[in-house]
Amino acid sequence: MSSRKSYALCFVLLFLWPAYGAAQLIPYEGLSGVRQDLWEETSWTGGDSLEITYNEARLPVTIKVLTFDEGEWRNSDLLLAEYNAEQQPEKLLTQEWNNEQWENAEQEIYYYGTSEKYYIQTFQRWEEGRWNSIRRDTRRFNDQELLIEWAIEDGYDNYWNNSRRYSYSYNEKGNRTEYRYDLGMGSEWMYLRQTLYTYDTLDRLILETTYDHSPVEPRLSMQSVYQYDERNNQTHELSQRWVEDQWQNSHQYLTYYDTRNNETLYVSQNWLEAQWENSYLFRSGYDDHDNLIFLESQDWAIWDSTWINDFRTTFEYNDDNLPTLRSSFLWYNDVWEPSERVYYYYEIVNKVADNRLARIPVRVYPNPNDGQFTLELPAGERDSGRLTLHDASGRLIYAAPVSPGQDQIRIKLVDVPDGVYYLQLKTTQEIATRPVMIRR
Numbered sequence: 001m002s003s004r005k006s007y008a009l010c011f012v013l014l015f016l017w018p019a020y021g022a023a024q025l026i027p028y029e030g031l032s033g034v035r036q037d038l039w040e041e042t043s044w045t046g047g048d049s050l051e052i053t054y055n056e057a058r059l060p061v062t063i064k065v066l067t068f069d070e071g072e073w074r075n076s077d078l079l080l081a082e083y084n085a086e087q088q089p090e091k092l093l094t095q096e097w098n099n100e101q102w103e104n105a106e107q108e109i110y111y112y113g114t115s116e117k118y119y120i121q122t123f124q125r126w127e128e129g130r131w132n133s134i135r136r137d138t139r140r141f142n143d144q145e146l147l148i149e150w151a152i153e154d155g156y157d158n159y160w161n162n163s164r165r166y167s168y169s170y171n172e173k174g175n176r177t178e179y180r181y182d183l184g185m186g187s188e189w190m191y192l193r194q195t196l197y198t199y200d201t202l203d204r205l206i207l208e209t210t211y212d213h214s215p216v217e218p219r220l221s222m223q224s225v226y227q228y229d230e231r232n233n234q235t236h237e238l239s240q241r242w243v244e245d246q247w248q249n250s251h252q253y254l255t256y257y258d259t260r261n262n263e264t265l266y267v268s269q270n271w272l273e274a275q276w277e278n279s280y281l282f283r284s285g286y287d288d289h290d291n292l293i294f295l296e297s298q299d300w301a302i303w304d305s306t307w308i309n310d311f312r313t314t315f316e317y318n319d320d321n322l323p324t325l326r327s328s329f330l331w332y333n334d335v336w337e338p339s340e341r342v343y344y345y346y347e348i349v350n351k352v353a354d355n356r357l358a359r360i361p362v363r364v365y366p367n368p369n370d371g372q373f374t375l376e377l378p379a380g381e382r383d384s385g386r387l388t389l390h391d392a393s394g395r396l397i398y399a400a401p402v403s404p405g406q407d408q409i410r411i412k413l414v415d416v417p418d419g420v421y422y423l424q425l426k427t428t429q430e431i432a433t434r435p436v437m438i439r440r
Contacts, residue, residue, distance in 0.1 A: 030322075033345040039338040047340065049073055057087045078102055088112060107131065117141040136160060146170055147414055153184070165189055166414065174410050175199055176372050194218060203374070204228055205366055223247065226366055232376070233257050234366035237439075252276065253439065261363050262286045266437060277302065280310070282437075291317050292422060312336055321424070322346060364423065364436055371413040371438050375423065389413075389423045389436065397421055413438065 036047035046068025063079040075097035095102040104126035123135040133155040140149040153160040162184025169178035182189040198207035211218035220242035227236040240247040249271035256265040268279040278300035296312040309331035316325040329336040389398040
């Protein structure tokens with residue numbers, strides 16, 4: 001599989017599973033195409049382009065990747081999706097263009113349990129005229145459709161070996177209380193690490209305590225302590241390591257918000273020589289609809305105690321608050337140098353009525369978080385809607401329906417990387433967008 005193809009697909013879509021039986025392969029609503037331009041020397045040149053088609057259930061069935069080469073767009077890769085009667089993915093097939101025809105490259109096969117809440121995802125690679133299984137993921141869920149186990153096996157010559165396993169426990173309110181990481185040893189599992197979670201009376205995460213494996217008993221390793229403001233926004237995360245029978249500071253994160261609970265500044269600091277030393281920061285801005293319009297990063301230069309620009313990303317939106325352009329810049333020779341720009345194109349589907357005049361006062365907490373957070377809506381009647389979470393490049397991370405009058409939504413994302421994500425809630429008359437930062 002080409003690295004260009006992998007990047008091109010990843011900057012739009014991601015296949016994740018927010019709940020049992022709910023595998024998602026959905027880009028932004030109505031997204032029909034994406035085009036990436038790269039800045040080379042003094043001008044723009046084509047990078048990658050995607051063309052997307054859908055079935056009657058509005059699920060993507062084909063995603064074609066084209067690459068700009070020698071002045072024209074050429075076929076590169078093709079993703080074909082098949083679904084069962086419940087609109088769950090059954091097979092995702094990736095093919096590559098060999099200048100004459102499409103050839104098999106990789107595929108993912110899904111099996112969904114019937115008596116138990118689980119599904120198996122098998123990854124295969126086309127080698128020497130046959131499919132060779134290289135990885136198998138098994139995810140199991142409890143009665144509340146919360147993930148309780150994710151086991152990964154590596155395939156070799158038709159044999160499976162345990163690779164790693166993640167286990168999760170929850171309290172009666174659905175808050176995660178325990179996380180355990182095991183390493184595969186042939187057909188066995190070896191315990192490596194465990195994290196316990198503590199909450200306050202408002203169900204806000206206030207303490208994470210991590211233990212490492214020890215032959216005698218679990219050994220304290222590190223802890224993270226969280227603080228919040230009066231609006232339930234997470235403002236402080238302090239991480240400490242257990243050294244010589246006491247807690248020693250390691251690093252901390254400081255988060256600031258505007259009056260609408262949008263995160264505007266995120267500062268990372270490290271504990272060096274008995275004091276806090278700046279490390280890096282993220283600064284962000286929003287429009288009147290709470291859409292993120294810029295995100296920039298700066299690094300701390302210790303040698304002269306000043307902030308140095310690193311990168312900047314800007315966003316533009318249409319009347320439905322869907323992104324139409326993402327532009328990236330790098331700091332070079334004291335100016336913002338263009339890096340890439342990505343255009344998003346949409347079909348006309350289910351236009352949100354007058355969303356510029358209706359804003360939902362939504363709160364996300366804790367924020368930043370470890371992938372487990374709560375979306376709080378004001379009390380009162382409202383229409384049903386749809387909740388989506390995307391990363392900065394448009395990939396769908398999570399999607400779920402919202403019931404009429406629902407005032408609280410708990411979200412747990414366990415298999416996504418750290419980073420900044422963008423949550424959007426849509427009803428027929430309202431819309432809200434919030435940034436969500438995941439850091440573990």
